[in-house]
Amino acid sequence: VPAFILLSAFLNMRGLLRGNPLRDYFRKRALRALWPYLLWTLIALLIQYRFALWNADPDKLVTAFTWGKGYYHLYFLFVVLQLYLLLPLCAPWFRTRPSLSATLLVTAIVTAVVYLLNRWFLHMRYPGSVIFWYVPSVMMGIWLASHSDRLEAVREQARLWGTAAALLSLLVFEVVAIQVLLKQPANTALYQFSNWIYGAAGSVALFAWCDRIQVPRWKSVLELLGARSMQIYLIHPFVIVYLSHLFKSVLSGSEWRVPLYTVVCILVPLGLAWLADRWRVSRPLFGA
Structure with missing residues (x-):
């Protein structure tokens, strides 16, 4: 912070x-x-x-x-x-x-x-x-x-x-x-x-x-994440809430829980950001 x-x-x-x-x-x-x-x-x-x-x-x-x-x-x-x-x-x-x-x-x-x-x-x-x-x-x-x-x-x-x-x-x-x-x-x-x-x-x-x-080889990836950082920041906690509710009994205590949540909490906001751009609602939803 x-x-x-x-x-x-x-x-x-x-x-x-x-x-x-x-x-x-x-x-x-x-x-x-x-x-x-x-x-x-x-x-x-x-x-x-x-x-x-x-x-x-x-x-x-x-x-x-x-x-x-x-x-x-x-x-x-x-x-x-x-x-x-x-x-x-x-x-x-x-x-x-x-x-x-x-x-x-x-x-x-x-x-x-x-x-x-x-x-x-x-x-x-x-x-x-x-x-x-x-x-x-x-x-x-x-x-x-x-x-x-x-x-x-x-x-x-x-x-x-x-x-x-x-x-x-x-x-x-x-x-x-x-x-x-x-x-x-x-x-x-x-x-x-x-x-x-x-x-x-x-x-x-x-x-x-x-x-x-x-x-240098990570530059394009980091630029992509940086361009969508607001969307990732705003959405990712709610992805965690949904995953925790959906897979509460399956992933509880699993060693795969953190890496799985990390990947999903990046990919889902990126996907939603892409859809928001396509539908031209990115600015009213995310201010960007």
Whole structure:
């Protein structure tokens, strides 16, 4: 999730910094994200009702739309919608092309404020559904966008510091996580901040290394999956629900369950995406 948020922040902020009109910006985001979010939240609730996973509780209905909890995967789309609203507010400062050190300082301050506000006052019900819970990834994505004219040089530098920060923060996170698993006293602030740093630094490292680790023979396959990623993302959980209901007794505990579900959860959405294109209903269904 942090990597997707960083990439979304990078791509959308790069367009804003190029001077794309705000009216066009919001219109496209409403079509590509807001409408699919509302539609698929409703579809998710209907499917859960059909398979007796939801009893039409009004509280669940409100939570589904206001916290991205229509189904477990839809919170990410809800977070992205908030990101789209936040980016234009950040654009003026990033037009000044701030340095990495200045960006990291602001990121640290904002992240600390968010953490303390939530710990002492807000007590957010679902912090993972709020964009401010991903400030480090958002800020790194925006910073990369503000320096996109020298992106290769930035990526070259980021391979070193991004990888080092990711490995160090992962080490700290794992130590604290093991303490939690062993039910030993653990520093919860260190747990959360190391998690944030690892998510952002690991995403930067992935962004920096992606051109070096690409496999040319997989390019066409990955391009196909990337072009249909929205459809796969929206549909695949419901394929799992249907398969679990259909083959509950047959595949329960089977070693083939995970690989079979993985293949089917890619092929079925791809097939439906192809049909949606043929029938010209892809945009109203998926926003793409």
